[in-house]
Amino acid sequence: MVVGAGPAGSALALLLARAGARVRILERTPFPRRKVCGEYLNGGAVLSLARLGLLDAVRAVGSPLQGVRLVAPGAAPVALPFPTPALACARERLDALLLDAACAAGAQVERARVDEVLLEGGRCVGVRARDERGETVERRARIVVGADGTGSLVARRLGLARGPRRSARWAVGGHFAGLGALEGRIEMYVGGGAYFALNPLDATRTNVMVVVPRARLAQWSADLDSGVGAAAATLAHGARSFTGTTRLGARVSVGPLAHDVRGLWAPGALLVGDAAGFLDPFTGQGVALALLDAEHAAEATLAALRTPASESALFGGYARERVRDRAWRRRLGRLVALLVDVPPLARRASVRLARMPELGATLLEGLAGTIAPQRALRIDVLARLLA
Secondary structure: OOOOOOHHHHHHHHHHHOOOOOOOOEEOOOOOOOOOOEEEEHHHHHHHHHOOOOHHHHHHHEEEEEEEEEOOOOOOEEEEEEEEEEEEEHHHHHHHHHHHHHHHHHOOOEEEEEEEEEEEEEEEEEEEEEEOOEEEEEEEOOOOEEOOOOOOOOHHOOOOOOOOOOOEEEEEEEEEEEEOOOOOEEEEEEEOOOOEEEEEEEOOOEEEEEEEEHHHHHOOOOHHHHHHHHHHHHHHHHOOOOOOEOOOOOOEEEOOOOOOOOEEEEOEEEEEEHHHOOOOOHHOOOHHHHHHHHHHHHHHHHHHHHHHHHHHHHHHHHHOOOOOOOOOOOOHHHHHHHHHHHHHHHHHHHHHHHHHHHHHHHHHHHHOOOOOOOHHHOHHHHHHHHO
């Protein structure tokens, strides 16, 4: 049983169903659903989609991305081309494609909101949920997978979640028209622990997010749109703003942008995607990490179904590998955050990246996961970037 039909849950269900497992997906939201976060598919996500056999389908509804333009306070803008192909794709389309593929492979979907996990003898054996009519139902399974995102109920009920971080940030934005030509490049305007990000979805629509500390969001409670607009204009130093734009659909607020866990498994259960630990969205690793988690979790789950006595060793191995990968990704993400948010470092890094574009390629490849993140943190790379 997979709780949640986002990229991690649907990709896992697809792989399990293709291998012959009986899979039920519990998802509370009807599809297609509108979701604005995670609409940048980096090189790692593109490679995972290719392994799933879905890349052509996603390309047909997405748009190619050429690179990213970073603007940090006191530093010259830095343009970094993507070394491996990347895409922009609306999440309502991506999520629907993944879920449809899982269903075509044999997975079943049930609209239900999970309220509790069922435990017997210390083992997770299913969930208690409310179906579409609001009636309480119990659904049992050999293995339950929490793919229910940040604030995962499965993680909390199994005692795997940590308390929320007080320093977590929030994102406010949505889809907009009228921002002008971005030429297939993501733009990031950074400063003071906040950023203003623009991701072109197609010729007319742009995913726009302003990400700020929670305290600043609270200051805007009287007039959120004005606060977000002023923050965007300040971060972009007037180069970009919401002036003259049209919001397409409702404003979206996402947060807190944090979810930490004590572990990734319990007897009879696994966590994948954001439920297994959320990374700062500034580096755009969310969907790629979700798909990669799904691939590793599918391998461990299928092996555990074949040899139940080995479940603890298999799930423990999955957890160790994914925790290690996240740890390296976090270190690299923190380095990039320092480089763009601390003016002296930003100035130095912008000069070095302009002179040595291969350094930018290494950072982007490490963040995308197309190379091991630790390769981007080698002493020789850091020395060339900062010394």
